[in-house]
Amino acid sequence: xxxxxxxxxxxxxxxxxxxxxxxxxxxxxxxxxxxxxxxxxxxxxxxxxxxxxxxxxxxxxxxxxxxxxxxxxxxxxxxxxxxxxxxxxxxxxxxxxxxxxxxxxxxxxxxxxxxxxxxxxxxxxxxxxxxxxxxxxxxxxxxxxxxxxxxxxxxxxxxxxxxxxxxxxxxxxxxxxxxxxxxxxxxxxxxxxxxxxxxxxxxxxxxxxxxxxxxxxxxxxxxxxxxxxxxxxxxxxxxxxxxxxxxxxxxxxxxxxxxxxxxxxxxxxxxxxxxxxxxxxxxxxxxxxxxxxxxxxxxxxxxxxxxxxxxxxxxxxxxxxxxxxxxxxxxxxxxxxxxxxxxxxxxxxxxxxxxxxxxxxxxxxxxxxxxxxxxxxxxxxxxxxxxxxxxxxxxxxxxxxxxxxxxx
Amino acid sequence: xxxxxxxxxxxxxxxxxxxxxxxxxxxxxxxxxxxxxxxxxxxxxxxxxxxxxxxxxxxxxxxxxxxxxxxxxxxxxxxxxxxxxxxxxxxxxxxxxxxxxxxxxxxxxxxxxxxxxxxxxxxxxxxxxxxxxxxxxxxxxxxxxxxxxxxxxxxxxxxxxxxxxxxxxxxxxxxxxxxxxxxxxxxxxxxxxxxxxxxxxxxxxxxxxxxxxxxxxxxxxxxxxxxxxxxxxxxxxxxxxxxxxxxxxxxxxxxxxxxxxxxxxxxxxxxxxxxxxxxxxxxxxxxxxxxxxxxxx
Numbered sequence: 128x129x130x131x132x133x134x135x136x137x138x139x140x141x142x143x144x145x146x147x148x149x150x151x152x153x154x155x156x157x158x159x160x161x162x163x164x165x166x167x168x169x170x171x172x173x174x175x176x177x178x179x180x181x182x183x184x185x186x187x188x189x190x191x192x193x194x195x196x197x198x199x200x201x202x203x204x205x206x207x208x209x210x211x212x213x214x215x216x217x218x219x220x221x222x223x224x225x226x227x228x229x230x231x232x233x234x235x236x237x238x239x240x241x242x243x244x245x246x247x248x249x250x251x252x253x254x255x256x257x258x259x260x261x262x263x264x265x266x267x268x269x270x271x272x273x274x275x276x277x278x279x280x281x282x283x284x285x286x287x288x289x290x291x292x293x294x295x296x297x298x299x300x301x302x303x304x305x306x307x308x309x310x311x312x313x314x315x316x317x318x319x320x321x322x323x324x325x326x327x328x329x330x331x332x333x334x335x336x337x338x339x340x341x342x343x344x345x346x347x348x349x350x351x352x353x354x355x356x357x358x359x360x361x362x363x364x365x366x367x368x369x370x371x372x373x374x375x376x377x378x379x380x381x382x383x384x385x386x387x388x389x390x391x392x393x394x395x396x397x398x399x400x401x402x403x404x405x406x407x408x409x410x411x412x413x414x415x416x417x418x419x420x421x422x423x424x425x426x427x428x429x430x431x432x433x434x435x436x437x438x439x440x441x442x443x444x445x446x447x448x449x450x451x452x453x454x455x456x457x458x459x460x461x462x463x464x465x466x467x468x469x470x471x472x473x474x475x476x477x478x479x480x481x482x483x484x485x486x487x488x489x490x491x492x493x494x495x496x497x498x499x500x501x502x503x504x505x506x507x508x509x510x511x512x513x514x515x516x517x518x519x520x521x522x523x524x525x526x527x528x529x530x531x532x533x534x535x
Numbered sequence: 536x537x538x539x540x541x542x543x544x545x546x547x548x549x550x551x552x553x554x555x556x557x558x559x560x561x562x563x564x565x566x567x568x569x570x571x572x573x574x575x576x577x578x579x580x581x582x583x584x585x586x587x588x589x590x591x592x593x594x595x596x597x598x599x600x601x602x603x604x605x606x607x608x609x610x611x612x613x614x615x616x617x618x619x620x621x622x623x624x625x626x627x628x629x630x631x632x633x634x635x636x637x638x639x640x641x642x643x644x645x646x647x648x649x650x651x652x653x654x655x656x657x658x659x660x661x662x663x664x665x666x667x668x669x670x671x672x673x674x675x676x677x678x679x680x681x682x683x684x685x686x687x688x689x690x691x692x693x694x695x696x697x698x699x700x701x702x703x704x705x706x707x708x709x710x711x712x713x714x715x716x717x718x719x720x721x722x723x724x725x726x727x728x729x730x731x732x733x734x735x736x737x738x739x740x741x742x743x744x745x746x747x748x749x750x751x752x753x754x755x756x757x758x759x760x761x762x763x764x765x766x767x768x769x770x771x772x773x774x775x776x777x778x779x780x781x782x783x784x785x786x787x788x789x790x791x792x793x794x795x796x797x798x799x800x801x802x803x804x805x806x807x808x809x810x811x812x813x814x815x816x817x818x819x820x821x822x823x824x825x826x827x828x829x830x831x832x
């Protein structure tokens with residue numbers, strides 16, 4: 128009897144508080160140290176408005192989380208908001224009318240004018256309507272180098288890919304792994320993508336990714352990329368960590384000399400209290416070509432039947448892109464803000480480099496925006512096989528060409 | 536005559552027939568209906584959402600030219616053959632040992648059966664740690680002084696399937712042992728006595744008399760093991776997630792990845808249809824031999 132009363136009382140309290148504040152469940156796959164610190168900035172800002180942020184972190188990378196998120200939306204159990212990489216992944220969900228139209232909020236907030244580069248907003252747009260909030264810009268094109276490792280090997284920290292490759296034998300002699308590489312296919316194909324932009328050059332890259340030009344994919348520019356990938360594979364042999372942050376940790380501790388990884392690795396360096404330029408260096412575009420792709424994370428708001436939740440969803444969308452939240456979030460995450468009109472003076476040396484490249488307009492759209500997940504999966508498969516076997520550069524290239532030829 | 540007989544037959548055991556209606560509906564709607572739907576959609580170019588836009592055999596052509604699918608099939612064959620033989624042999628051997636009326640039988644039975652209480656995910660994670668070269672078995676044995684000892688299957692593409700096999704057998708053989716033990720207990724004590732009177736050695740009694748008598752038990756065990764093999768997925772995901780590279784990919788993982796990660800339902804359905812076809816190819820001759828023979832004879 129007593130327990131029942133207590134339970135009843137508890138239910139009353141819960142329902143009363145639910146009436147005054149809306150609880151929104153937000154799913155995302157930001158679970159490493161730096162990422163979790165960043166997402167808590169969103170949660171703090173949202174809780175400060177009197178509402179409740181119900182954190183729905185899904186462990187594992189995007190490849191694990193996306194199927195869970197999509198099947199929940201398709202299965203009629205939508206969350207209030209969810210992270211997805213904008214691009215073609217959500218195309219069909221929007222076409223099926225499962226995503227909330229944010230156009231009014233976007234117009235009220237003037238997103239068209241403040242979002243830089245505007246391609247981020249374009250990939251949120253379908254038939255002139257806006258369906259997602261870009262929250263950060265991520266670029267893959269970074270080579271992270273450990274100063275301690277190069278010091279131990281007695282060589283200067285390299286400033287480009289060629290120097291880095293030349294330093295590999297000395298590093299190995301000193302017992303340091305030249306290149307840390309997580310044994311997951313998205314990391315391997317990501318690193319390959321970085322080499323493609325940096326070593327084949329922007330023109331060839333565009334021909335392959337935008338125009339699907341088979342001749343260029345099979346041509347000499349890409350042959351150089353595949354040969355470098357073979358070199359990188361040799362440099363990374365002996366790296367048996369799985370997750371990207373474990374590989375980053377090898378660079379932080381000086382067990383490995385470098386890692387090709389996106390700018391989200393920066394958050395890990397920050398958590399470890401390392402200083403850019405002193406403890407570690409970053410080379411955008413492998414030090415060869417300072418071009419960044421502008422992928423990023425975006426939040427989508429699945430359509431919900433509760434009007435109160437819908438109102439709160441729109442409110443959250445506006446909050447995520449507001450200047451203060453953008454600064455706090457991106458400083459913690461190590462990514463670049465989506466707004467061109469905010470002051471990022473607190474950013475460290477590496478982020479400043481990124482901001483400069485962004486301001487100069489040396490940007491490319493990301494693979495997520497240009498290829499379907501189907502094509503991406505095929506490329507990842509090829510890379511997974513390539514990195515763990517002794518597949519020759521020619522074989523890999525010819526299979527790459529056939530994937531590009533079949534891409535839609 | 537016939538017309539009068541037919542309703543009779545239909546209404547015989549009416550209660551049990553009514554009771555089985557939910558299951559019959561489940562079979563028809565979920566299994567048969569779902570399977571048909573999947574097979575039909577495997578001939579379309581469905582992406583994230585299913586749609587009926589037929590493209591003929593394109594998905595199958597792509598499937599069979601995909602090196603990942605070929606690797607998956609080879610891996611399943613390796614795992615399947617090894618797991619089938621080893622689980623049966625180990626399961627029967629353990630059961631026969633326990634059946635010799637040893638002391639502390641209940642304790643051993645519990646120990647051997649315990650792994651079966653764990654899910655494949657837990658099994659996979661536990662064995663991932665045990666086989667981890669830096670923390671698990673390899674480092675323990677090296678700490679004992681055998682410093683050149685190397686056993687690192689999960690990071691070696693050539694033998695990674697055997698690393699998964701170890702975990703699978705560890706998990707499954709205890710259950711098969713219990714099934715076998717039940718079968719052995721069902722053998723009449725008099726048969727043992729008769730064999731002893733005739734002076735037949737124990738091992739020969741097992742091979743010539745007991746095992747043939749346990750045929751139904753072996754068939755049950757076979758079905759249990761085989762269904763575990765074809766759906767092998769969670770163990771791989773927990774232990775290696777298909778790695779290193781594609782070295783431990785399996786067909787079920789191909790299906791899931793293409794349906795949800797690659798957002799290519801058509802390709803995933805084509806792969807799952809091929810899995811179904813392979814099961815049917817094995818099942819039909821067997822069912823014909825097992826059940827068809829009796830009716831005729």
